[in-house]
Amino acid sequence: MDLSKYQSDFPILSRKVRGGNRFIYLDSGATSQKPESVITAEADFYRTKNAAVHRGAHLVAEEASDAYEGARANLAKFIGAQTDEVIFTKSATESLNFLAYSFGNKNSKICLKAGDEIVVSEMEHHANLIPWQQLADRIGAKLTWLPITDEGRLDLSNIAKVITKKTKIVAITHQSNVFGTIVPISPIVKAARAVGAFVVLDACQSVPHFAVDVKKLDVDFLAFSGHKMLGPTGIGVLWGKSELLDQLEPALFGGSMVDSVTMDSATWAKSPRKFEAGVPNMAQAVGLSAAVDYLNKIGMENIENHEHALTKELLDGLSQISAVKVIGPQDMKDRGGVVSFTIDGVHPHDVGQVLDQYGVAVRTGHHCAWPLMRKLNLVGTTRASFHLYNDSKDVQALLEAVIKTKEYFKVGK
């Protein structure tokens, strides 16, 4: 699938970086670049429609509200959800924290209590680990986890021992931000359903890269960020089944989320308003909606196939270089466009530094998954991650720079 015609839509890709090199951006797992249409949509909101949504009796406030609610409807359609199930947050991190706070609120009809268990996996990003650690600590619940295999896949062989009658929440990543492993959701949902637990999906690395349908997945909650899917920073989504959102208390309180207020009490508006206290990130929601339009125009299946081909090319290339080891699945089964690797004798931070000299931008370190690195006995990895604007030239540039890195540090053959 040739997507090269879309590269010129991303203004930043035409800049030069260190050494006068072309900017070879292989760090989309951290944040994606933005097409002109997204940048324009965000700026145009400020230029033509800026007013506080859901307030004000004037024309521009109405237009701002329409644009903001239109964005919500667009996002809902994108993930196969009902419009009023989509809550705008500032980030996926905030989405997951909100959820953990709401589940810990004793006024929530589906609140957790002491002795309940929360299940995560060993390969969670800190954002889908620490909020649950903290919730468990606050309420006296227990955090347990599903282990991973040596290949970097979820080990479900003991799933019945981990997801038990005490389990109330299973919070799991859809695609590992370290390995690129795509996690099979249906066995997890099945095990959770059998014990009456809710499934929370961290979809940060999946929604931007392949078609995700919340109904087909049959999870209960899902979180993702806008900035990893070509949208602006400062906007994320928390999706939840509406009957469950109705049973949760909000985590933030203030303006525009109320039904009625007196001096000593308040009641809440219906979801999603209940969960969106304060003036929201309107321009960013509109920008994210433009990102969805852009992704739809190209087609998520085309993007998935494109990244699949690049990932295979990179894995094949790395396997030909001695002293280089891919961390995570070596084959293309259930695997997304994230490749972590190490070079024997060269620290990841030093690898990243040499790659940068050749214009290749990657992520190095523990990737906000420190427990996973400890388990693997690694100080970190070098991670390359793709989006639709990457191409074979980028892969080849990375492979050449990896060989140069080995030469520079005089390791391997």
Place this chain on the structure above:
Amino acid sequence: MELDSLYQEVILDHYRSPKHKGLSAVKDVQVHHNNPSCGDEITLNLVMKDGTVVDISWDGVGCSISMASASVMSDLLIGKPYSQALVILNAFMELMQSKGQGVGDEDLLEDGVAFAGVSKFPARIKCALLGWMAFKDASTQVMA
């Protein structure tokens, strides 16, 4: 190449053959420091007597810059009066903050001047300072 100003041969030598690495049995104080953004870690043992740095030993994991810098730091500060160690420490910190302008006083910093190029790479300054900050913390505790 710009990279050569960062990875001076002296730095790579210290990285491959670090000095005073391996924790001593005796110590006045032990500190553990890390860089949470990259995962580099160092544990440092310090022995001081009569206001003099008698021994520094350390162990850690990290990039070439952080490990080489810990090696240079320990080699440089062992045997120095505390007051002189602080002068050297401050000179090294100043060099790191020089945004590529400083060259460093070789009489004072010896192999430490090899890190001058690090100051051009903002993301690496904290690597170079990891061992030095551990020493600062440990010596402050001993002198308190």
